[in-house]
Amino acid sequence: MGILKIALYLILAPFIGGFLAGIDRKIGARFQGRQGPPLLQPFYDLFKLFEKQSLVVNGVQDFFVGGYFIFILFTGCLFFIGGDLLLVCFALTLAEVFLMMAACSANSPYSAMGSQRELLQMMAYEPMLLLTAIGFYIATGSFMVGDIAQSSVSPIAYLPGMFFGFLYILTIKFRKSPFDISTSHHAHQEMVKGITTELSGNILALVELAVWYEDVLLLGMVGLFIVNMKWWSFLIAAAVCLLAYILETFVDNLFPRVKWDSMLKSTWLVTLVAGGVNLLILTLVH
Amino acid sequence: MAENIIIPISPDSLLEEVLKMKNSECRLVQICSTRTQDGYELSYSFGKDYDLYNLRFTIGEDAQIPSITNIYPTAFLYENEIHDLFGVQIKMISVDYQGTLYRTDKKTPFK
Amino acid sequence: MGEMVVIMEMIATLMVFPFLAALLIALAKPGKLRDGLIYCSSFVIVATVLLLCVSSLQGGGTQSYLLETQMLDEFFMVVELGLMGLVFYYGIRYKRWIVLLLSAAGTLPVVWMEAAGLSAEGGEHILVDHLTLIMCLVVGIVGALICVYAVGYIKDYHKHHTEYKDRSSFFLSMLFVFMGAMFGLIFSSNLTWIYFFWEITTLCSFLLIGYTQTEEAVNNSFRALWMNLLGGMGFSFAILYSSIALHIANLQDLVAASAGNGAVIVPVTLLAFAALTKSAQMPFSRWLLGAMVAPTPTSALLHSATMVKAGVYLLIRLAPSLHGNLVGVMVTCIGGFTFFAASLLAISQSDGKKVLAYSTISNLGLITACAGVGLQEAVWAATLLLVFHAVSKSLLFLSVGAVENSTGSRNIEDMHGLIVRLPKLAFVMIVGICGMFLAPFGMLISKWAALKAFVDSKSVWLVVFLVFGSASTLFYWGKWLGKLVAVIHRSEQLKDTVRKSEKCSLYTLTFLVIALCILFPVFSGVFVEPFLSQMFNTTVVALISGSDINAMLLMLCMIVILPVMVNLLTFGKENKMVISYMAGVNRGDDRTFVDSFGQEKSMYLANWYMDEYFGEKKLLKPSLVLASAIMVILMILAIGGAI
Amino acid sequence: MSKRSIVPFGPHHPVLPEPIHLDLVLEDEKVVEAVPSIGFIHRGLEKLVEKKDFNEYVYVAERICGICSFMHGMGYCESVEHVMGVEVPPRAKYLRTIWCEMSRLHSHLLWLGLLADAFGFESLFMQSWRMREKILDMFETSTGGRVIFSVNKIGGVMKDMDADMLKEFVKILNGMEKDLRELSRTFLENKAVNSRLQGVGLLTKQQAHDLGAVGPFMRASGIVRDTRRMGYAAYSDLEFETITSDVGDCYARTDVRIKELFQSIDIIRQAVEKIPDSEIAVPVKGFPDGEYFMRVEQPRGEAVYYVKGNGTKFLDRVRVRTPTFANLPGMLETLKGAQLADVPILILTIDPCISCTER
Amino acid sequence: MKLLTFAKTELHNLFSKPATRLYPQEPRVYPERTRGHVENDIDVCVFCGLCSKKCPTGAITVDRAAKSWSIKRFSCIQCGYCVASCPKKCLCMRPAYTQPASEKGTETFTQEPKDDQSA
């Protein structure tokens, strides 16, 4: 069963992730009054990148990016076979640190500055991520994703604040405006391409692919708020995930990019208010 | 219609005249050099409201003139430009690019 | 019975041998002989510790010894007065009157009590249980490795710092005194004995911090002295109260009595206070930072394996009596807050040792908070944290010291590209840093356990402190890591001046960090869980389930085989090397660009420090004030409530 | 060791529409020092007067810059006309005015878009540029070019706009005014946008004066001056206020430019109303002899054209002092202490045009 | 707190037709004044060379002997000065622009010899 789930995740996630990215670009374009690229554009991009020559500035970049890729996959697998949610968070951090190190190792101005901002982003969203895991634990009595998904009531009933907070940090994780400060899908950014500035060809393709895996994992967490032991709750969860994704696209087109200090302050504030209060109430009633 | 006045001065009194402009609250509008037969004709333009006062003098090819960046710090770009493109020798520019503002292949193309 | 005697002999060896070694080292001339002496002594200590563990475990865990100690007690009294005399000597010489007062206020009452025969009788003086063994391992192995390292280090140190007087024999002997005191402290069960060793560590740290005798060093050493003496004073009052009012003479009895007797809160509060000062919790954190002026082995010894660990060790011992009362609240509050504030403060530091110092304070805060919660899971986390921290942190201190001796700077900014310049040291340092905050390494496991424990004990504020604090931890370690791995083209490998002895301890510690990560379930099963089941009289279930452990082992394996996998992933396609992007004006060597004057200019990449938000100027004062307020208010409430 | 980074910013950088280079010294993200370098676009076109006669040079002048193309052409023509004492027919003056204001519209919309882009608001950028296309269509219809127009000549203009065309344009502009209101709300009222603009890049009135700033950059700091008031083209016949603000930050600069957009639409309406019937050009005889300093208000501020003729068909000297050149010192001033994330915005708030600055 | 000022425009855009001109699927019709390329009604041309002299970029070469008029399309800046200066008014500006290419070619118009025509 576990093997099957892992296989399903490994095979399906890139398709779902790429497809979602396509939706994002199409709808994003329409929000801007443009025709936009074909729906399958992200896949074209990915294949293109795999076909291209890879330029590197040193011999260790691909090693770190490889680490990032593999640990994202690992994290995703861990989540979808129902592993421990806290470990999922920690493994995710490990993966991100690999990416950050890839950027630092390049010793190039924009990539290095991007990595500092990336770290800052991690610092901003990490508390909410952990609080979410804790919220699930208190609401359902288990850290195991498998158990949480089998709870009698959807965890969101207990965790509305956490859900909001999670959506908030999702904007950072999806690298959407207003929080796309370390690297951006949009062309013009003072960081050039930030952490991915020095990556190219199939190394960059790996990053893109990993991002899709990660997106699916994160949406999985969104879904975890919704699911319960009833089979149909999974359908609702899928719908909510899609909505959440489109909401992020909408937000992406609705805000300017903010500065790092606003990001840190607002995210920690939301974490404290939405996550903290939710936690407090939860511990009081449970 | 606003006035557009050319005030001939001698090169030696440049700083003095510029100081007068500064004291009468003029802003620096531009500095322009024109190549003449045996030297340069320089115009320092100052503006007050819509009036334009142009201090005008000519110097020989090898003459040196003082920088006015002590009085008008923003003159540094104009002075470097004139130095780079015309080869006018200006002493003591606050930010002196030493001929690297435009980095043209052909040195002082207007000379 | 015979076995008991053997164990007792080993304990005696550990308590006495370091002092003897110290004496010999102090008398020896710098040279091969002295070095050999140190290596041998370290070896003896490690061997004894290991033997002790094995035989003690075979003997079934807890044993206690020495019921009659009249002679020894008197000897201790004399030494204690001697220590006070030493403090007086330095206090008068440097005109620091406050230390005279504090020292007298701490020592005299205890001496008076002993002399007047008011001290409570009974109870064993020496106790060995699993926690003692754990501490033994930490102090013995890590301490000995630090001593071995110090031999080489101090030579280079004096080569670089000719301005300081070479008192290396004194320095090295002090390290052994310190170890001896620590052994004494952890084996003792009698409060007066603990206090005695407690004061020795205070004085030793004072002498070590002041080693260079610069003005800064002297100032900092006195700061450390008065703060610790203040704690010592608290300790001595605790002894006084428990002996005279409660007739309890040893620690175990005190903890055991806390369940039934409200008044026990008073000595517990005072002891907790003493522990907080010793483990440099806010508002007493500043002594630890000041201690960074000392040569690196001092910092390593004081901050990873010994001195500060004495404080948290005491708290762990006290843990059951902290659960669910105001003292516990005080300890958790201070600990949690320190964890958070110190990790924020660490962000703004660029001096490698200062970052380590703040991170030490911060991690001790976490251990403190865990101990304060007083629940079994929390104590489990605290104990493991203590071990992991000791190993990883000493590794980091030693590697920073080695880097400093090789490059002349311990500033993190100067470690840019260390992976090219000093690959071996950089690797060691990377392992150490990963050990501090990344899965699947040690510290993270214990943080994880701490988190679970906090949630289970419904300590919402602790959870909040922990999640925010660990996020900041991520930032400052992450950026350090980034500095190390930068690959600068055409930079040359520096001459590796690290000596064999230093390398020996560095590699051993590196090995230990990784081994602990793999073996921690075993370690937990053999040492921690028996200790907990005894302390809480329950059977202990592992906090981290088997599947999680497997997942983590898998992660470790993946990191190891990563290079192979990466090769597969890039399909063996050859990459092309190009210069890095510098807005189109890279001069071609990745380190310079064409500047505004058409000249070559060196690019420089600094990490972020965000002084405006996290600088000491901004954060330190408010944090100290807040921590003081929490401490004073809660102490008054706790003691007032009990009396 | 220092906690300061030293990095190059530009000449190639995605946020820079044009190449300019800064040596940045940063503390975290804070700019401690910024030393500019120009010359990546320097062509040396002032010296082309030695090779192109004064009529032909109109085409060069237009290509000093592709944004203010019209105004460069006009500024050059008017200065030569002054030297030669040519009186331009009134209809040509009005036509010039209308094209001038259309230039301002397209330039300010372009700027708004780039500004939005600089603070990472892509859809706002798209929206601004989408509106700008309407102006470009108007240009294409009336001059045959979208950005380079070739309608100026010494003595007048080359193409006329008939009444129908003008009416049509006014209709388009009226419609645009509505969209513009909606657009300006996001620039001026949105809190998140405000947080990127307000208090950023402060320049006091005194500083603006001392640093010789011009245009909206200067007016946003409270100095009341608009070169159009000097009454070249048909401006002396038309009514308009000088728009200023006292705050002197990026927000004020945005505010001033947005108000100028509405003002431009209004000026065009007035001009269409009043445009007289006449020739659109007069024949020009002889060669320029003499000199003149001509000033015009470009979207970015006052530009100065200096023309000196010697009685032959080749001029002695043409010099252009562009608004960006005058605003560079002000920009460097605002950069000090700014955040790296603000650097693009600060570079943009002077609405830099490097092409004409370096010529 | 006004944070959503752009939402209206955004949603309006989503639900209305995009502003995009579907070029090249749908060819563009240019206004008549559009300056695309210069064309020579070669039969009228007298090869006086005036256009070539006036052209600011030297895009035009006139060979009176060979009766050919050629233009380097990748040098022409569509300024229209040649059109304005041609005494025979045989030059005109057409909206269609020169297609991008991988070579910078020259286009030559040659007048058929008049006597051939009569023959």
Place this chain on the structure above:
Amino acid sequence: MNISKSPWLLHYDGSSCNGCDIEVLACTTPVYDVERFGVVNTGNPKHADIFLITGGINSQNREVVKQLYSQMPDPKVVVAVGICACDGGIFKECYNILGGVDTVIPVDIYVPGCAAKPESIIDGVVKAVALLDKKRAAMKAGKAPVAQKED
């Protein structure tokens, strides 16, 4: 899969007058929307397939253009947009203009016009895209520059 379905752009403004420069930017905006062809304006040479240059080459940006070109991964094409980029345009007689882009790097497609019209730029990009596939095929066949170390 065709490499041409995802052409990512790098735009650098040489010594242009801005005219062509803003027209290139205009191509990405709603009315022209080159993203229809999968075009992304990356702003980073290392991600780019097509190098769009406007304006001519002068003595200062010569090295910049060369460097950016060298930092693009193969296969890559260069598109010179505008007469200035094609041959120096009206400025070719200026003392500081060396000529068109082809004076420093090989140009694959020339897009004429002063300024080049967006439609023309789109045509140019479409032509360039076709070249990408060809170059990729050549690369696969081994004719292309094999991995080489530049140091």
